[in-house]
Amino acid sequence: MWCFLMNVAPVVIFKTLAESFYEATLLMVVYSRCNGTRDNITHNGMQSESAQFYLIYYIISYLVPLLPAMFLGNLADRSSYKILTVIPLLGYLLGRSFLLFTEIFELPIYVMFIGNTITGLCGGYPAYWTGISAITALRSTNNNRSVRLSSMDFTSGMAALLGSILSGHIFMVKNNHTGLPITVLCLTLYTLSVVYSAFIMKYPSVTGSEKKRLLPSPSEEKDMRAIFYLFAAANIFYLGMLGGENVISLFVLKPPLSWDAVWVGYGNAAANMMYFTSFLGVLIGSKYLSDTSLIHIGIVSNCAGMVMMASVNQTYLFFVARGVMMFSCVPLPTMRSQLSKVTDEASYGYTFAWMQSSTAFMSVISTIVFNSVYPITLEWYSGFCLLLSAGISLLSMLPTCFFHFRMKQIGYARISEE
Incomplete structure (x- = not known):
């Protein structure tokens, strides 16, 4: 039981499954909304509008988290690595909730930019994966560190594989293919990842000598x-x-x-x-x-x-x-x-x-x-x-x-x- 609580893999699995469901749903919702923006829009027109949406969306995803991630990393070195998992995952939960609001209240799809910004301000993927890597490294030796770090990529990839297979089928359930069931499931998984990382998982403690050894x-x-x-x-x-x-x-x-x-x-x-x-x-x-x-x-x-x-x-x-x-x-x-x-x-x-x-x-x-x-x-x-x-x-x-x-x-x- 103690070994399980020390394991960071459940966080990776919950988060990756949730992200797979979210990305598939967002893609279908964006494409559907682009189809309904104008009468007689061509497939190329839908492709262009979708590309423009993702252009802004990805720029927000990549740029906004950079400074918050660096700040959280420095703060985690002084206190606890829990900061590098709980805060980014909470940001994912809050930011991805905007997709649910968009579907229920039929808000413009560009509202998702706000949710994506909230996720980024909480550190986003850079802070989250830095936390996963740091925790894994601290629980490994020099001889097996490469294998342990690679195993996290492998775990994430396999969870994404499962999520990708399930996402399309779940998306088609009820509600005229609006994606509400899979969005609710996605947010549930994000909630599980936050709860596990905040209240269940045990974090490694780093002594002063170890910190000195790890500093550049x-x-x-x-x-x-x-x-x-x-x-x-x-x-x-x-x-x-x-x-x-x-x-x-x-x-x-x-x-x-x-x-x-x-x-x-x-x-x-x-x-x-x-x-x-x-x-x-x-x-x-x-x-x-x-x-x-x-x-x-x-x-x-x-x-x-x-x-x-x-x-x-x-x-x-x-x-x-x-x-x-x-x-x-x-x-x-x-x-x-x-x-x-x-x-x-x-x-x-x-x-x-x-x-x-x-x-x-x-x-x-x-x-x-x-x-x-x-x-x-x-x-x-x-x-x-x-x-x-x-x-x-x-x-x-x-x-x-x-x-x-x-x-x-x-x-x-x-x-x-x-």
Whole structure:
């Protein structure tokens, strides 16, 4: 019983399931509202309006939490890591409640911007995942820390997979497909995550000596060139991958696929299945391949799948493309593992905070670029943004090669040797 109460996995499961239900419902509600804004609106018009909504929505999601997350992180170091779970999860509960109000009172869909801002002001995803990572790291040793941290990504991915499969079916229950049942279930799961993290879960205590060990040490000599290569590779790959994934969520709603909520759920499940296949890829491949080879396999897998996705005109081809992308989740965790090997352990928090901040900023750029280009290219080739995604992601192979050559000069241990 004590081990269960010390486990952070239930929080991850509750929150991820809730988020899967919320994202699927929001997508269908936004698309439905865009369909009802004007008479005789075309599918391309609905796609353009939806893209404009998500452009603003994602910018709020990525930018607003940055300063609150940094503040909560500093506050948690002085008091308790409970701050990094309870406050962000409470923000999710309050912010996501606006979707329920929007459906019940038929409010304009842009009211969701207010809810998203509330979630961001409470730290949002950056603060929440920082808390999960910090708690997991404190309960692990140097030898098993990579596995423990990876297990949280795996748990989140599997919960998202289950949520994606269920979301479409639950969305279609009663109320003329308005999404009220799944929204209520979503908020219930958020409530469970808040209650568990606030009153049930036991948090690790950090002694003064441990805090000193975990704090960044400016005097430590770092290989800044290697760190720069990893930051560049991670951000370039994330820029392309995220842009493509954001476009895919709209791409499947228009002809020739014209998916409903059930198929959207299956599509999201196929995307989340990549966490499982990527985990297996690293687990098995690390015994025989270098980290750089694993990263390149993941990059090529993602790019090949995006190129194939650009010409998808039947549902089964979508899932074939997702199959090609089975190792797309390998690069980023492997890059984080590489980063941990070129920085001192006492600087992990400081270094990873900068990594997360840089990828959050890159998320804003990706959203602006892809959600602006996508409506423009709908008339002549709707798959252009997916090709653009593949091209940008492929560029990330250059800094990984530079990093590989850099490590040959100073020596470097593979993941499998940890």
